[in-house]
Amino acid sequence: MLNTEQLNTEQEPKKKKKKFEMPHIYVILFVFSALAAITTYFIPAGEFKRVPGPEGRTTIDPNSFHHVEQTPVGVIDFLTVIPRGLIDAGEVVFFTFIIGGMFMVLRRTGIIEVAVDKLARKFSHKSIMLIPVLTTVFAVIATLIGTAELSLVYIPVIMPLIIALGYDSITAAAIALCGTVVGFTAGVLNPINTGLGQKLSGLPVFSGLGLRLIVFIVTVTAAILFIIRYAKKIKKDPTRSLVYEEDVEKRALYTSVGKAEAISATARQKWAAVVALVFFVILVYGVISKGWFMVEMAGLFIIMGIVVGMIAGLKLGEICEAFNQGFRDVLMGAFIVGLARAVAVVLEDGNIMDTMVHTLGSLVGDLPPALAAVGMYVVQVFINFIISSGSGQALVTMPIMAPLADMVGVTRQTAVLAYQLGDGFTHIFYPTSGYFMAALAIAGVQWQKWVRFFFPLFLIWAGISVVTLVIAQMIGWS
Template identity: 75%
Template structure:
C-alpha cells in the first residue's frame, strides 16, 4: 500500500470517529433555545387555576382559552438560566449541602471504617448486596415517594460499591433506578398515586394489586440489568463505561480495605451514634412532619457540624470539608438551573398550558384500545417540561380524568398512565433537576448514563404499555 493510500485510510478513519454527544450544558441550552423559538409560533393559552385537594392549586379542565401572544424576547431568554437557578433553589442548595456534609463525614473516618466492615462482609456476595439495596430503595420510594433521596443514597453507597470492585454507574443505578421503579409503581406513594387519585375522584390507594405487580416487574428489571453490568465490570474493570472517570475513586476507595480490619476510636463511635440518631430524626421528619429539601438541608448542616466535632475535627476542618464538598457538586447545582430554564422559557411564553391541552386532544382522537397507551406517551412527553410529579398531576389529571371517561378508559388506568409516564422518565430526561444533580454527585456523565440506562427504560416502557393494555382489558377501576 502506498503512502498516499495509507494517508487516505487514516483520513477516513478519523472521519468515521464515533459520534460524541454534546456536553450537557450544550444540550440544555439548545433545549432552552428551542423552547424560546416555540413561543413565537405556538399560540399562548391558559387554564384557570382553582384550589384542589389539600389546598393545592390545580386547573379547571374546561377553562382553556387563548390569550395574547407573549413570545420570549432576548432579555427574557438571557435571564432564563439565573431565574431557573432561583426557581430550583431548593434542589440547588440541597445538592450543595449533601456534598458538603458527606465530605465532612468522610474526614471523620467513620465512612471508611463502615465501608471496610461491609466490604469484608459482602466480599463474596456483592451481587446480593446490589439486589438488597435496590429493593430497599425501591420499597421506601413506593411508600413515601421522594425519589430525591437518591441524592442521599449515592454518596453513602459509592465508596462501598467501588471497594467491592464495581463502578460509579453501578452505585448511581442502584439509587436512581431503584427509587425510580418504586416511585413510578407508587403502591402507597402519596406524591403521585395519592394525589393523582384524589384529583380523579378515586379512593386513595385503591387498585393496589396491579400496581404491586408493576412494582415487582420494574424492580426485577433494574436488578437484572444492574447485576449483569456489575458482573461485567467486576470481571474486567476496563469494561466500565466510566473507567477513566473512576480512576481516582478506585485508588481512593480500594485503599480503604487493607490487610488489617479498621476499627473506630471511642470518639468515632460516639460520632457514629450521633449520626444514627440524627438519621432517625430525618426519617421521622420526612414521614411524620412532611419535611422536604429545605428541612433536610438544615438537618444535614447540623449533622455535619455535630458529627464532625464529636469525632474530633476542628471547626476549621469542618468548614474546609464543607467547602470541598461544595466544589465537588458545583456542576450538578448549575445543571439544575439549566434544566429548570427550559420550563421557565415555556412559562414566560404562556405555551405550557397550550402544549398540555394539545397533547390531551391527541389522546381524545385515539380509539379506546389505544387511548390508555396514548395517555402514557402524553404523560411521558409532558414530564420533559414538568419534571415535578405532583406538579404534573395538578396540571394533567384534571384533564385526563374526564377525558378517560369520554374515550372509555377507566380513571384508575388514567392515573397509572400518569404515574408511569411521569416516574420512569425522572431518570432519563436532562430537565429533571434532582436526577442531573445525582449524576454529578456520582461522577457519571449524562451521555454515559444514557448508554447504560436506555435498555432499562425500553423494558420499563414495555412494562408500562403491557400493564395499561391489561388494565384496559380487565376494566380496572
C-alpha cells in the same frame, strides 16, 4: 494501478474521521432552552384557569382553556432564563451543595472508611447480593412515602462500599436511582402520585392496589436483573466501566479497603458514628411524620456535619474546609439543575406550556380505548420533560385526563396508572429533572454516560408499561 499519491489522497479522509461524541450537558440544555424560546413564536399562547385543588393545592379547570396574547421570549428575556432557572431551582441547588459538603465532612472524620471496611469484609464473598437487597429496600421506602429524592441521600452513603466491592459509580447510582424511581412510579401507597392522582380523578385513594403491586414487583425485578448484569461485567473487567477514568480517585480511596489489615475505630469515631445514625433517624422521622423536604433536610445536614465533625475530633476550620471541598465536588451538578429549570422558565414566559398540555391531551381523544390508554401514557412521557414534578404533573394533567378517559372509554383507574408510568420512569432519564441531575452530580456520573447505561432499561420499563395499560383496559380495571 494506483500510484502512492492517489493512495494517500484516498486514505486521508479515513484518518480524519472522528467518532461522534455526545455534546456537553451544558450545550444540550442550552439548546433545549433556545428551541423552547423559538417555539414561543409559533405555538399559540394559552392558559387554563387555576382553581383550588385537594389538600390546598392549586389545580386547573379542564374546561377553561383559552388563548391569550402571544408573549414570545425575545433575546433580552432569554438572557435571564438561566439565572432565573437557578433561582427557581434554588431549593434543589443548595440541597446539592449542602449534602456534598456534609458527606465530605463525614469522610474527613474517617467513620465512612471504617464502616466501609467492615461491610466490605462481611460481603466480600457475596457482594452481588447487596444489589437486590438495597434496590428493594429503597423501592419499598419510595413506594410508601413517595420521596424519590432520598436517592440524593442514599448515593453518597453506599458509594464507598460499592466501589470497595469492585463495582463502579454507575452501579451505586443505579441502585439508588432505579430503586427509588420504581417505588415512586408503581406508587403502591404513594401519596405524591397515586393518592393525589386518584383524588383529582374522583377515585377512592389507594384503590386498585393489587395491579400496582404487580407492577412494582415486575419493574423492580427488571431493574435488579439489569443492574446485576452490568455489575458482574464491571467486577470481571473494571476497564469496561462507562466511568472507568472518572472513578480513578474513588478506586484509590476505597478498593484497598477490606483487603489489608482491618481498620479499627477510635473512641471518638465510634461516638461520632452513633450520633450520625441518630441524625439519620431524625431525618427519616422528619420526612415521614413532619413532611420535611429539601430545605429541612439541608438544615439538618449542616448541623449534622458540624456536630459529628467536632465529636470525631475535627477542628472548626477543618470542618469548614471539608464543606468547601464538598461544595466544589458538586458545583457542576448544582449548576446543571438550574440550567435544566431554564427550559420550563421559557415555556412559562411564553405562555405555551398549557397549550402544549391541552393539545397533547386532545390527541388521545380520537383513539380506540386500548390505544387511548397507551396514548395517555405517551402524552404523560412527553409532558414530564417540561413538568418534572410528579405532583405538579398530576395537578396539570389529571383534571384533563380523567374526564377525557370517560369520553374515550378508558377507566379512570387506568388513566391514573398511565400518568404514574409516564411521569415516573422519565424522572431518571430527562436532564430537566432537577433531583436526578443533582444525584448524578453527587455520584460523579455524566448524564450522557448515564443514558448509555440506562436507556435499555428505560425501554424495558416502557414495554412493561404499555403491556400493563393494555391489560388494565381489557379487564376494565377500576
